[in-house]
Amino acid sequence: MNVFKKTNIGKLLIIFLIIFALFIPFILGSNQYQVLLATTVLLYGVMATSWNIIGGLAGQLDFAAFAYLGLGAYTSGTLLIRFNLTPWIGMILGGVIAAGFALLIGIPLFRFRIKEVWYALTTSALVEILKVSFNMWEEVGGPVERCLPYFSGSLLHMRFTSYIPYYYMMFAMLIIALFLNQRIASSKLGYYLKALGEDESAAEVLGVDTQTTKLKALLCYSFLIGMTGGIYANMYGYIHPSFFNGQETTKIAILGIVGGRGITYGPLLAALLLVGAQEYLRASLGGEFSGLYLLIYAIILIIVVLFKPRGIATFVQDAYKKIITGEVKNKDVV
Amino acid sequence: MSSETILKTSQLTKCFGNLIAVKNVDLEIQRGEIIGLIGPNGAGKTTFFNLITGLEIPDKGKILFKNHDITFMSPHRICKLGMSRTFQVTRSFGEMSVEDAIRVGAYNRRGEKEVQKKVDWVIEFFDLSDIRRSKCNDLGLASLRQVEVARAVATEPDLLLLDEAGAGLTGAELFKLMAALKKLNQETRITLCVVEHVMPMVMGLCERIFVLDAGELIASGNPDKVCNNQRVIEAYLGGGISLETGFTG
Numbered sequence: 001m002n003v004f005k006k007t008n009i010g011k012l013l014i015i016f017l018i019i020f021a022l023f024i025p026f027i028l029g030s031n032q033y034q035v036l037l038a039t040t041v042l043l044y045g046v047m048a049t050s051w052n053i054i055g056g057l058a059g060q061l062d063f064a065a066f067a068y069l070g071l072g073a074y075t076s077g078t079l080l081i082r083f084n085l086t087p088w089i090g091m092i093l094g095g096v097i098a099a100g101f102a103l104l105i106g107i108p109l110f111r112f113r114i115k116e117v118w119y120a121l122t123t124s125a126l127v128e129i130l131k132v133s134f135n136m137w138e139e140v141g142g143p144v145e146r147c148l149p150y151f152s153g154s155l156l157h158m159r160f161t162s163y164i165p166y167y168y169m170m171f172a173m174l175i176i177a178l179f180l181n182q183r184i185a186s187s188k189l190g191y192y193l194k195a196l197g198e199d200e201s202a203a204e205v206l207g208v209d210t211q212t213t214k215l216k217a218l219l220c221y222s223f224l225i226g227m228t229g230g231i232y233a234n235m236y237g238y239i240h241p242s243f244f245n246g247q248e249t250t251k252i253a254i255l256g257i258v259g260g261r262g263i264t265y266g267p268l269l270a271a272l273l274l275v276g277a278q279e280y281l282r283a284s285l286g287g288e289f290s291g292l293y294l295l296i297y298a299i300i301l302i303i304v305v306l307f308k309p310r311g312i313a314t315f316v317q318d319a320y321k322k323i324i325t326g327e328v329k330n331k332d333v334v
Numbered sequence: 335m336s337s338e339t340i341l342k343t344s345q346l347t348k349c350f351g352n353l354i355a356v357k358n359v360d361l362e363i364q365r366g367e368i369i370g371l372i373g374p375n376g377a378g379k380t381t382f383f384n385l386i387t388g389l390e391i392p393d394k395g396k397i398l399f400k401n402h403d404i405t406f407m408s409p410h411r412i413c414k415l416g417m418s419r420t421f422q423v424t425r426s427f428g429e430m431s432v433e434d435a436i437r438v439g440a441y442n443r444r445g446e447k448e449v450q451k452k453v454d455w456v457i458e459f460f461d462l463s464d465i466r467r468s469k470c471n472d473l474g475l476a477s478l479r480q481v482e483v484a485r486a487v488a489t490e491p492d493l494l495l496l497d498e499a500g501a502g503l504t505g506a507e508l509f510k511l512m513a514a515l516k517k518l519n520q521e522t523r524i525t526l527c528v529v530e531h532v533m534p535m536v537m538g539l540c541e542r543i544f545v546l547d548a549g550e551l552i553a554s555g556n557p558d559k560v561c562n563n564q565r566v567i568e569a570y571l572g573g574g575i576s577l578e579t580g581f582t583g
Contacts, residue, residue, distance in 0.1 A: 192438065195427050201425065204413070206485060208410055
């Protein structure tokens with residue numbers, strides 16, 4: 001039917017959203033705190049979008065997002081402190097270290113077919129184990145927070161006096177994560193991930209090497225988050241074991257599920273709505289009603305789970321379909 | 335027809351605790367045949383399928399597929415060699431569309447460029463165009479079984495194992511499935527091995543039948559011969575009943 005019209009609307013919408021996102025720092029420009037909040041929302045967007053590869057497409061309930069973020073942050077931060085290595089390279093090495101670590105964890109995990117709750121438990125334990133380990137590892141700072149040098153700013157060392165550059169870097173990461181997601185979802189790897197996420201035995205007998213396929217997904221996910229960790233460390237200007245955040249790591253999976261597993265923009269949408277609402281509420285209500293933001297956050301969460309169990313993105317999908325075709329679906333029911 | 339052995343098992347045995355599910359089974363399947371594997375519930379048919387597709391590892395014995403020893407090979411490598419199967423209880427990719435599910439199978443032998451062509455061919459062959467965009471979760475049992483056969487066929491196997499593909503289908507649906515399978519066998523020389531309780535399907539389709547009972551191979555041969563084998567009748571239905579009355583289409 002209207003193939004041209006359909007793609008055009010989608011493309012226009014994406015371009016409009018990108019331009020809008022690019023202008024946000026200018027709108028908030030006078031208030032550095034709000035730029036930081038906007039960057040934080042993007043950070044969760046990147047992480048949830050990356051999570052979508054392993055958690056959404058492959059259906060593995062992964063809770064280790066902040067483990068890879070912490071590893072990336074520590075790699076990039078320590079290399080800068082100790083060897084004065086520019087974080088522009090450090091963040092890529094951060095991704096490599098995170099992915100390498102994921103490989104070490106992933107091989108035995110998938111080899112012995114650890115999945116579902118056991119996979120979830122293993123990965124969430126990972127964050128705690130790393131936290132304790134880094135607390136004891138004196139060479140990288142131990143329990144003391146280590147500040148990154150170049151307080152006064154240096155482009156070469158990825159240190160800025162404003163949060164705006166970090167916002168754009170995070171935005172670039174988000175575009176990369178979304179792009180990679182989309183590419184994977186429409187390729188052989190994506191179809192294989194979706195299939196094994198639904199039923200591993202059925203996928204196996206159709207020629208899907210579930211171990212290797214899951215490993216590939218895990219590597220993409222951990223590499224993206226590891227790289228983001230490099231930006232994270234520089235944005236906050238220090239590294240500390242609290243980066244291995246056991247509470248926040250669960251939130252990434254929640255965002256991924258609430259947003260819509262396997263839908264490219266789903267987790268991002270959830271991050272924008274939930275983390276956006278949370279940060280806004282925390283900023284505006286924090287003084288008077290501390291903790292109220294958690295309550296409202298929880299209510300939004302419950303509403304979403306009740307009415308759109310397949311994710312917020314399905315709401316958008318349905319609406320989009322209606323606009324495009326001008327009719328309700330339901331045609332394909334047998 | 336040249337008789338080339340495609341699958342050969344020797345002394346295949348699998349135990350679950352004290353239960354011997356499959357016991358010293360020796361059988362040979364020739365390329366291009368349609369084989370029936372029958373037996374009462376619990377005879378070990380599904381376990382036998384699990385063993386040769388690599389989902390379970392045998393305790394004893396050897397499996398040769400196209401002259402490769404696949405006894406301890408993993409399922410996806412066996413599939414790459416050219417064997418696929420369907421499941422007794424349908425294992426669909428619920429959130430995927432019919433087309434996508436078939437695409438997963440088609441990727442087994444086809445690269446990104448050719449895969450769509452293969453998918454279209456399979457959809458055409460199994461007459462699934464009406465439901466190609468439907469989610470598997472929205473499908474009825476008959477369609478689900480067809481999709482499952484279709485996605486296995488999309489892997490382009492030389493040997494296709496169907497585990498009760500006809501169970502729960504109406505007469506018309508069964509006839510359609512049988513016709514498609516027969517056509518497939520004639521056009522592509524695919525070897526079929528069907529586990530089935532629905533007798534018209536077995537009788538109408540198969541050239542040779544193996545009968546399992548309590549894990550043991552108790553008879554083999556053409557359908558008429560097996561049907562009149564007293565031991566089979568006793569094991570399978572109890573004494574005195576003809577197998578042909580098992581189902582009325």
